[in-house]
Amino acid sequence: xxxxxxxxxxxxxxxxxxxxxxxxxxxxxxxxxxxxxxxxxxxxxxxxxxxxxxxxxxxxxxxxxxxxxxxxxxxxxxxxxxxxxxxxxxxxxxxxxxxxxxxxxx
Numbered sequence: 001x002x003x004x005x006x007x008x009x010x011x012x013x014x015x016x017x018x019x020x021x022x023x024x025x026x027x028x029x030x031x032x033x034x035x036x037x038x039x040x041x042x043x044x045x046x047x048x049x050x051x052x053x054x055x056x057x058x059x060x061x062x063x064x065x066x067x068x069x070x071x072x073x074x075x076x077x078x079x080x081x082x083x084x085x086x087x088x089x090x091x092x093x094x095x096x097x098x099x100x101x102x103x104x105x106x
Contacts, residue, residue, distance in 0.1 A: 001025040
Protein backbone atom coordinates (compact mmCIF):
# COMPACT_ATOMS: atom_id res chain seq x y z
CA UNK A 1 0.00 0.00 0.00
CA UNK A 2 1.31 3.45 -0.86
CA UNK A 3 0.69 6.76 0.94
CA UNK A 4 -2.25 7.78 -1.28
CA UNK A 5 -4.06 4.49 -0.68
CA UNK A 6 -3.29 4.77 3.02
CA UNK A 7 -4.79 8.27 3.19
CA UNK A 8 -7.92 6.98 1.48
CA UNK A 9 -8.19 4.24 4.12
CA UNK A 10 -7.83 6.53 7.14
CA UNK A 11 -11.55 7.44 7.41
CA UNK A 12 -12.47 3.77 6.97
CA UNK A 13 -10.05 2.77 9.74
CA UNK A 14 -11.40 5.43 12.08
CA UNK A 15 -14.96 4.22 11.43
CA UNK A 16 -13.96 0.54 11.92
CA UNK A 17 -14.75 -0.33 8.30
CA UNK A 18 -11.40 -1.80 7.19
CA UNK A 19 -11.15 -5.57 7.21
CA UNK A 20 -8.98 -8.42 6.00
CA UNK A 21 -6.07 -7.80 3.68
CA UNK A 22 -6.88 -4.13 3.32
CA UNK A 23 -6.66 -3.66 7.10
CA UNK A 24 -3.38 -5.61 7.23
CA UNK A 25 -1.84 -3.56 4.43
CA UNK A 26 -3.01 -0.31 6.03
CA UNK A 27 -1.58 -1.19 9.46
CA UNK A 28 1.72 -2.31 7.95
CA UNK A 29 2.05 0.89 5.95
CA UNK A 30 1.01 3.28 8.72
CA UNK A 31 3.33 1.56 11.18
CA UNK A 32 6.30 2.16 8.89
CA UNK A 33 5.36 5.60 7.46
CA UNK A 34 5.61 8.48 9.91
CA UNK A 35 3.77 10.86 7.59
CA UNK A 36 0.76 8.56 7.20
CA UNK A 37 0.69 7.76 10.91
CA UNK A 38 0.61 11.48 11.69
CA UNK A 39 -2.20 11.97 9.16
CA UNK A 40 -4.19 9.14 10.76
CA UNK A 41 -3.54 10.54 14.21
CA UNK A 42 -4.64 14.04 13.19
CA UNK A 43 -7.85 12.77 11.60
CA UNK A 44 -8.64 10.59 14.61
CA UNK A 45 -7.91 13.37 17.10
CA UNK A 46 -10.12 15.84 15.27
CA UNK A 47 -13.05 13.46 14.91
CA UNK A 48 -12.93 12.19 18.48
CA UNK A 49 -12.14 15.54 20.11
CA UNK A 50 -15.07 17.25 18.41
CA UNK A 51 -17.38 14.43 19.36
CA UNK A 52 -16.20 14.41 22.98
CA UNK A 53 -16.34 18.18 23.34
CA UNK A 54 -19.96 18.16 22.18
CA UNK A 55 -20.72 15.55 24.85
CA UNK A 56 -18.68 17.32 27.54
CA UNK A 57 -16.51 14.26 28.24
CA UNK A 58 -12.88 14.25 29.32
CA UNK A 59 -10.56 12.16 27.16
CA UNK A 60 -7.06 11.01 26.25
CA UNK A 61 -7.45 10.65 22.49
CA UNK A 62 -3.82 9.80 21.82
CA UNK A 63 -3.91 6.82 24.20
CA UNK A 64 -7.24 5.67 22.73
CA UNK A 65 -5.86 5.75 19.18
CA UNK A 66 -2.80 3.79 20.22
CA UNK A 67 -5.05 1.21 21.91
CA UNK A 68 -7.27 0.96 18.82
CA UNK A 69 -4.23 0.55 16.56
CA UNK A 70 -2.82 -2.26 18.73
CA UNK A 71 -6.18 -4.07 18.86
CA UNK A 72 -6.42 -4.00 15.07
CA UNK A 73 -2.81 -5.15 14.75
CA UNK A 74 -3.69 -8.21 16.85
CA UNK A 75 -6.85 -8.84 14.84
CA UNK A 76 -4.92 -8.47 11.61
CA UNK A 77 -2.34 -10.96 12.86
CA UNK A 78 -5.12 -13.42 13.65
CA UNK A 79 -6.54 -12.88 10.16
CA UNK A 80 -3.13 -13.56 8.60
CA UNK A 81 -2.61 -16.65 10.77
CA UNK A 82 -6.05 -17.96 9.77
CA UNK A 83 -5.26 -17.45 6.09
CA UNK A 84 -1.93 -19.26 6.50
CA UNK A 85 -3.64 -22.16 8.28
CA UNK A 86 -6.19 -22.44 5.47
CA UNK A 87 -3.43 -22.49 2.87
CA UNK A 88 -1.52 -25.18 4.72
CA UNK A 89 -4.67 -27.31 5.02
CA UNK A 90 -5.34 -26.85 1.30
CA UNK A 91 -1.78 -27.82 0.46
CA UNK A 92 -1.94 -30.93 2.66
CA UNK A 93 -5.31 -31.87 1.13
CA UNK A 94 -3.96 -31.46 -2.39
CA UNK A 95 -0.96 -33.58 -1.49
CA UNK A 96 -3.21 -36.31 -0.02
CA UNK A 97 -5.40 -36.30 -3.13
CA UNK A 98 -2.26 -36.55 -5.27
CA UNK A 99 -1.06 -39.56 -3.30
CA UNK A 100 -4.48 -41.22 -3.62
CA UNK A 101 -4.50 -40.61 -7.38
CA UNK A 102 -0.97 -41.95 -7.70
CA UNK A 103 -1.86 -45.10 -5.76
CA UNK A 104 -4.69 -45.79 -8.22
CA UNK A 105 -2.19 -45.93 -11.07
CA UNK A 106 0.34 -48.13 -9.30
